[in-house]
Amino acid sequence: MVDDIELNRLFWHSRRGMLELDVLLVPFVREVYPNLDDEDRARYRKLLTCEDQDMFGWFMQRAEPDDPDLQRMVRMILDRVQPK
Template sequence: MTDATELNRLFWHSRRGMLELDVLLVPFVREAFSDLEEADQQRYRKLLECEDQDMFGWFMQRSEPDDPDLRRIVRMILDRVQPK
């Protein structure tokens, strides 16, 4: 379980200052993070340690993370916003 202080910290770390990332990460942490399994929450925290340029490429689907954990969380975030 993640407490309010941790969620607030994650919210601020999710604000990257790059609109393309902010529109994906901020709603994800607000709306979906709390419902994730602990392992996926850890994957999200790991994602936030990555460079913005790397994340931009992943979310624009120009490349994929080499790390399978990062690949999983990127896919989860993209699946939330892409039409089915």
């Protein structure tokens, strides 16, 4: 279970100041993060430590993270917003 303090902290860390990232990360942390298992929650927190420019490239699918944990999280976030 995720407590409100953790969710609020993650909400603010998910607001990156770059619209392209904000529209992906903020809804994800609000709607999906509370239902993730502990390992995926750790992966999301790890993603938030990355540089905005790196994340931008990953989410625009111009590059891919080297780290498999980050690859999983980027794919999870993109799968949520891309049409099937």
